[in-house]
Amino acid sequence: MTALRASDRSASAEPAIIEKLHADYMKPGVLSLAAGVSYMKPPQDCLSEALEAVLKSESADPHRYGDVVGDQDLLEVIRWKLETVNKLRGQEIMVTAGANQAFINVLLSITDVGDEVILIKPYYFSHLVALQLCDVVPVMANSDSELKPDPMEIKASITPKTKALVLVNPGNPSGSVADRELVEELETLCHDAGIWLISDEAYEHFLYDSEAHYSPSLYPNQVINIFTMSKSYALSGWRVGYLSYPKNLSDSMLKINDTVPTHACRTSQSIAAKALEDHGNFPAVHAEELERNRDEIWRVVEKYATVKTKGAFYFFIKAPGVYDDLEATRVLAEQYNVLVVPGTAFGMPGYLRISYAGLRYEVMKTAADCLEQGLRYLSRIPPEDEDAKKRRD
Amino acid sequence: MTALRASDRSASAEPAIIEKLHADYMKPGVLSLAAGVSYMKPPQDCLSEALEAVLKSESADPHRYGDVVGDQDLLEVIRWKLETVNKLRGQEIMVTAGANQAFINVLLSITDVGDEVILIKPYYFSHLVALQLCDVVPVMANSDSELKPDPMEIKASITPKTKALVLVNPGNPSGSVADRELVEELETLCHDAGIWLISDEAYEHFLYDSEAHYSPSLYPNQVINIFTMSKSYALSGWRVGYLSYPKNLSDSMLKINDTVPTHACRTSQSIAAKALEDHGNFPAVHAEELERNRDEIWRVVEKYATVKTKGAFYFFIKAPGVYDDLEATRVLAEQYNVLVVPGTAFGMPGYLRISYAGLRYEVMKTAADCLEQGLRYLSRIPPEDEDAKKRRD
Numbered sequence: 001m002t003a004l005r006a007s008d009r010s011a012s013a014e015p016a017i018i019e020k021l022h023a024d025y026m027k028p029g030v031l032s033l034a035a036g037v038s039y040m041k042p043p044q045d046c047l048s049e050a051l052e053a054v055l056k057s058e059s060a061d062p063h064r065y066g067d068v069v070g071d072q073d074l075l076e077v078i079r080w081k082l083e084t085v086n087k088l089r090g091q092e093i094m095v096t097a098g099a100n101q102a103f104i105n106v107l108l109s110i111t112d113v114g115d116e117v118i119l120i121k122p123y124y125f126s127h128l129v130a131l132q133l134c135d136v137v138p139v140m141a142n143s144d145s146e147l148k149p150d151p152m153e154i155k156a157s158i159t160p161k162t163k164a165l166v167l168v169n170p171g172n173p174s175g176s177v178a179d180r181e182l183v184e185e186l187e188t189l190c191h192d193a194g195i196w197l198i199s200d201e202a203y204e205h206f207l208y209d210s211e212a213h214y215s216p217s218l219y220p221n222q223v224i225n226i227f228t229m230s231k232s233y234a235l236s237g238w239r240v241g242y243l244s245y246p247k248n249l250s251d252s253m254l255k256i257n258d259t260v261p262t263h264a265c266r267t268s269q270s271i272a273a274k275a276l277e278d279h280g281n282f283p284a285v286h287a288e289e290l291e292r293n294r295d296e297i298w299r300v301v302e303k304y305a306t307v308k309t310k311g312a313f314y315f316f317i318k319a320p321g322v323y324d325d326l327e328a329t330r331v332l333a334e335q336y337n338v339l340v341v342p343g344t345a346f347g348m349p350g351y352l353r354i355s356y357a358g359l360r361y362e363v364m365k366t367a368a369d370c371l372e373q374g375l376r377y378l379s380r381i382p383p384e385d386e387d388a389k390k391r392r393d
Numbered sequence: 394m395t396a397l398r399a400s401d402r403s404a405s406a407e408p409a410i411i412e413k414l415h416a417d418y419m420k421p422g423v424l425s426l427a428a429g430v431s432y433m434k435p436p437q438d439c440l441s442e443a444l445e446a447v448l449k450s451e452s453a454d455p456h457r458y459g460d461v462v463g464d465q466d467l468l469e470v471i472r473w474k475l476e477t478v479n480k481l482r483g484q485e486i487m488v489t490a491g492a493n494q495a496f497i498n499v500l501l502s503i504t505d506v507g508d509e510v511i512l513i514k515p516y517y518f519s520h521l522v523a524l525q526l527c528d529v530v531p532v533m534a535n536s537d538s539e540l541k542p543d544p545m546e547i548k549a550s551i552t553p554k555t556k557a558l559v560l561v562n563p564g565n566p567s568g569s570v571a572d573r574e575l576v577e578e579l580e581t582l583c584h585d586a587g588i589w590l591i592s593d594e595a596y597e598h599f600l601y602d603s604e605a606h607y608s609p610s611l612y613p614n615q616v617i618n619i620f621t622m623s624k625s626y627a628l629s630g631w632r633v634g635y636l637s638y639p640k641n642l643s644d645s646m647l648k649i650n651d652t653v654p655t656h657a658c659r660t661s662q663s664i665a666a667k668a669l670e671d672h673g674n675f676p677a678v679h680a681e682e683l684e685r686n687r688d689e690i691w692r693v694v695e696k697y698a699t700v701k702t703k704g705a706f707y708f709f710i711k712a713p714g715v716y717d718d719l720e721a722t723r724v725l726a727e728q729y730n731v732l733v734v735p736g737t738a739f740g741m742p743g744y745l746r747i748s749y750a751g752l753r754y755e756v757m758k759t760a761a762d763c764l765e766q767g768l769r770y771l772s773r774i775p776p777e778d779e780d781a782k783k784r785r786d
Contacts, residue, residue, distance in 0.1 A: 004589060004615045010502045010645035019461050019647060041453040051444040060434040065629045068412050097490050097632070097654045104653050108526050109403045113506050129652040133501050135528065196397060222397045236458045237659040239490070252403035254412060259522040260497050261490045265658035266630040 013132035017125055017345040025333035031367040033297075034339040035358030036172070038313065040234040040286055042271070043279045050270040066266045068258045070095025070242070074273040078242050081276050086204070086215035088225060091244035094253055095269060097261040099202050099228035099241040100126050104260065106224050106243065107134045109252040110196055115163040117198075120149050122316060122346035122353075124172045124200070137161070140347060146307045147174035147316060151185050155193075164196035165189075170203040170213070170311025173346045173353035177207060177311035180214035187218040197223045202241075203312035205232045205283030208291060211310040221246045232283035233275045238268035290357055293364045297356040300372040313357035318350060319343070320379040325350055328378050336374030338367050406525035410518055410738040418726035424760040426690070427732040428751030429565070431706065433627040433679055439667040447660055459659045461651045463488025463635070467666040471635050474669050479597070479608035481618060484637035487646055488662060490654040492595045492621035492634040493519050497653065499617050499636065500527045502645040503589055508556040510591075513542050515709060515739035515746075517565045517593070530554070533740060539700045540567035540709060544578050548586075557589035558582075563596040563606070563704025566739045566746035570600060570704035573607035580611040590616045595634075596705040598625045598676030601684060604703040614639045625676035626668045631661035683750055686757045690749040693765040706750035711743060712736070713772040718743055721771050729767030731760050 005011075021034060054062045069075065075093055082088040096102040103126070111117060113135040119127055121140050131138045141157045144150040154165060167186060169178045178186070183199075190197040197216055204213045204227065216223045224245045230236035241264075245253065257263065275282065290313055297315060298308060304317040319328040325342035329352065333339050343351025359367055398404070414427060447455045462468065468486055475481040489495040496519070504510060506528040512520055514533050524531045534550040537543040547558060560579060562571045571579070576592075583590040590609055597606045597620065609616045617638045623629035634657075638646065650656065668675065683706055690708060691701060697710040712721040718735035722745065726732050736744025752760055 004587065004641075006642055006645040007501065007503050007505045007508075009505055010649060013645075013648050013652075015644065016461060016647045016651040019651060037457055039453060042456050048448060051448055055441060055444055060432060060627065061630075063435050063628055063630045064430055065623075068409060097658075100652055101654050108400065110400050112400045112402055113528050115400075126652050129648055133649060133652060135506050194397065230458075234453065235456055236655075237454075237456045239654060239656070239658045249399055251408065252399040252406075254409045255406050255522055256403060256526060258409040258412060259406075259493055259519050259526060261494050261632060261654055262629075263632070265490075265632045265661050267660065268658050 009133055009135055013129045014125060017341070021339065021341065025330070025339050030333055030337045030339050031363065031370060032339045032358050033354050033356070033367055033371060034341045035355050037230065037236045038234055038286065038290065038357035039360050040289070042234045043275055043282055046271050046274040046278065049274050050267060053270065054267050062266055066263050066269070068254055068263050070263065071266060071269045071273070074269045077273050077276045082244055086225070088215055088217050088244055091220060092247055092250050092253070093242060093244050094257060095264050096241045096243060096257065097239040097264045098230060099200065099226050101261055102226045102241045102243045103127060103130050103200065104134070105253055105256045106198055106226065107131065107136060108256045109249050111136045111163045114161065116159060116161040117163055118154060118157045118165045120154070120167065122147070122173050122343060122348040122351065124168050125345045127166055128347070143174065143176070147171065147176040147309060148182065149178055149186060151189055154186065155189060158193050158195065162193065162195050164198050166198045166200065168200040168202070170206060171309070172203060172312050173314050173341065174316050175309030175312045175314040176307070177211045177309070179212070183214050183216050184218055187216045187223065191219045191222060195222070198226070199223060200226045202226070202228045202231050206287045206290070206312050207310060208287070208294060209310045229272045229275065232286065233272070233279070234286070235268070235271065235275065238265065238271060240264050240268045240272045292361050293356040296361070296364055296368045297354055300368045300375065301354055304375060313355055315354045315356070316343070317352050317354060319352050320375055323378055325352055328352060331378060332371070332374040336370045336377070338370040338374060402526055402528055406522045407518060410734070414722070414732065414734065418723070418732050423726055423730045423732050424756065424763060425732045425751050426747050426749070426760055426764060427734045428748050430623065430629045431627055431679065431683065431750035432753050433682070435627045435664070436668055436672045436675055439664050439671065442667050443660060443663040446663065455659055459656050459662070461647055461656050463656065464659060464662045467662045470666050470669045475637055479618070481608055481610050481637055484613060485640055485643050485646070486635060486637050487650060488657050489634045489636060489650065490632040490657045491623060492593065492619050494654055495619045495634045495636045496520060496523050496593065497527070498646055498649045499591055499619070500524065500529060501649045502642050504529045504556045507554065509552060509554040510556055511547060511550045511558045513547070513560065515540070515566050515736060515741040515744065517561050518738045520559055521740070536567065536569070540564065540569040540702060541575065542571055542579060544582055547579065548582060551586050551588065555586065555588050557591050559591045559593065561593040563599060564702070565596060565705050566707050566709050566734065568702030568705045568707040568709060569700070570604045570702070572605070576607050576609050577611055580609045580616065584612045584615060588615070591619070592616060593619045595619065595621045595624050599680045599683070599705050600703060601680070601687060602703045622665045622668065625679065626665070626672070627679070628661070628664065628668065631658065631664060633657050633661045633665045685754050686749040689754070689757055689761045690747055693761045693768065694747055697768060706748055708747045708749070709736070710745050710747060712745050713768055716771055718745055721745060724771060725764070725767040729763045729770070731763040731767060
């Protein structure tokens with residue numbers, strides 16, 4: 001008789017880390033530097049236009065199934081955005097219910113059970129879980145001393161079973177930016193090895209200190225680019241992402257999207273279309289507004305950080321002192337009212353991810369103060385001795 | 394060097410049949426009896442309340458990430474609905490981006506590569522594709538002469554590798570209803586065999602001729618119930634479904650949902666909460682309104698149907714004449730301006746699925762006339778001879 005329990009693939013996958021952190025530590029009064037999203041509101045006129053159109057519609061159409069690849073209006077404006085902003089041309093485009101679901105589509109469309117896919121440490125945790133759920137073997141490549149992809153490390157990770165390299169650029173949680181030269185080196189490396197480059201560009205617009213974003217496109221037949229409306233347009237709750245890929249994946253992508261979400265919420269797609277069409281400047285202004293936050297947090301974390309990374313909205317720092325990162329996270333949340341994400345979640349124990357986007361500047365300053373005190377405490381205080389620990393538990 | 398092409402699992406999965414049908418045949422003037430959704434609009438006040446609340450919100454909250462399991466308001470009203478309507482108690486509940494995505498969650502949470510899952514023919518095509526994408530082996534069990542699940546056939550399909558039986562009740566595409574006695578027999582059969590029962594109840598409210606819906610709950614530790622807002626509340630474009638399952642799957646379900654859609658669109662969830670809370674009667678009225686359509690289509694298909702099935706909004710009929718179902722579908726669309734779905738899509742070549750929900754009564758009458766003429770033509774005319782076919786191509 002078969003035991004009625006969870007599957008091995010789901011049971012052995014990593015737990016949903018952010019959910020667990022929130023459940024354990026996100027008590028009233030705790031300020032979150034854990035958020036993977038900014039405090040911004042999306043452009044109000046996009047919401048008004050799209051929602052009022054739905055409310056006024058006599059037809060049932062906005063409420064009914066749409067095209068699996070996405071609604072035409074949105075696809076057109078995405079095509080225009082990809083051509084003008086990302087310099088990507090001639091690829092197929094699909095709208096998804098966010099970038100995570102886009103990544104699942106990519107894995108199912110290009111990998112089979114037992115294939116290997118290379119993640120760069122520190123990796124984005126949902127990528128690892130996705131690989132585990134899809135029975136693909138994750139192979140980890142270390143990044144360099146500046147938390148950037150290291151071509152030598154990646155090259156050394158390639159085996160005959162490798163199907164793809166995953167590049168998150170700008171990096172989550174590293175915040176590091178791979179410039180055009182480095183991305184082209186990775187593209188060429190993938191091309192020479194005959195593997196896919198999966199380019200997750202969720203943070204494409206979050207760049208500081210004159211960094212520029214480059215979307216890989218040297219070898220369009222072996223690159224898949226993933227984008228999202230969640231970060232750039234503060235639309236995470238609406239669940240819209242998109243991806244571009246070569247034509248020989250079209251049939252597979254269509255089957256997969258049809259079978260997983262069917263399509264993204266149609267009203268979310270309308271909002272996304274209006275945002276991309278009318279507010280091309282919003283993401284840059286959005287990122288600019290975060291600079292004050294970034295400076296404030298950098299002031300606090302500078303002495304614990306390897307490098308002042310120039311992208312996304314994270315610093316990835318060494319957990320100071322003798323606590324491990326999980327315990328440091330607990331101390332920061334319980335004693336200093338500030339939530340961060342332990343590096344263990346990204347495959348790098350001993351580190352902490354600090355987000356500088358989730359709180360408005362005024363509140364961020366308070367959070368930065370809490371963090372500063374917490375990090376100082378961690379730096380100099382030894383861990384509880386075993387007796388004290390037992391008494392506490 | 395690895396060839397850069399689609400994965401075997403995605404390439405060998407069945408194509409997205411409805412998308413292909415629409416692309417091939419849904420020309421201007423063609424009336425669709427292929428739709429898996431009704432012509433109804435969702436209750437307007439739910440839309441107004443939910444969308445106006447979003448528009449008025451000062452906070453960014455409705456636009457930001459929500460809980461992976463779903464928003465609390467919606468979970469509470471789902472719990473109440475499951476207890477009062479479905480008599481399901483004590484199970485875990487999760488909101489998904491539609492019932493298809495719920496099914497993917499279920500497969501990933503309870504099956505491993507190489508496991509077998511039993512589908513009952515005619516099966517719902519997305520279930521087959523989901524199995525293929527998840528590397529699970531589909532095992533087909535024939536239904537009985539009234540298109541209902543046949544316990545003997547199912548029992549004979551069970552092997553040591555079987556992990557679950559999938560029951561779609563009311564059936565898509567069969568339209569057949571398994572009554573409480575039959576469902577309990579299947580529950581017991583699954584229990585005795587030590588396998589899961591995955592109960593897809595997307596059409597729970599679409600019942601005619603005094604049929605009643607029964608949600609399996611005899612052995613709550615081995616049943617997973619899937620529901621959707623798409624059919625009952627005409628909210629397919631908003632992508633909201635939900636599922637109930639035993640507690641020992643909670644961790645797995647959480648990981649999976651976090652990694653696939655993250656969560657359903659939050660505004661869709663608000664609309665769903667208001668619909669379930671304020672419009673408990675809507676689905677029944679909705680189904681009642683379809684009875685005229687059903688009568689109209691039954692009049693036309695009666696002589697081609699095995700049985701007047703009493704659920705969902707489909708009749709599953711024999712394709713008359715000597716054409717196969719794919720060719721019959723082509724003839725009906727191209728020559729009679731009416732689109733149906735070939736039985737091949739559901740694992741039963743030689744049949745056609747006719748939906749009576751997609752068109753308002755007045756238009757449905759015209760579609761019924763087209764269908765009547767088309768079916769009559771198919772019944773008596775031999776197929777083109779080879780020469781004529783060559784001339785046409």
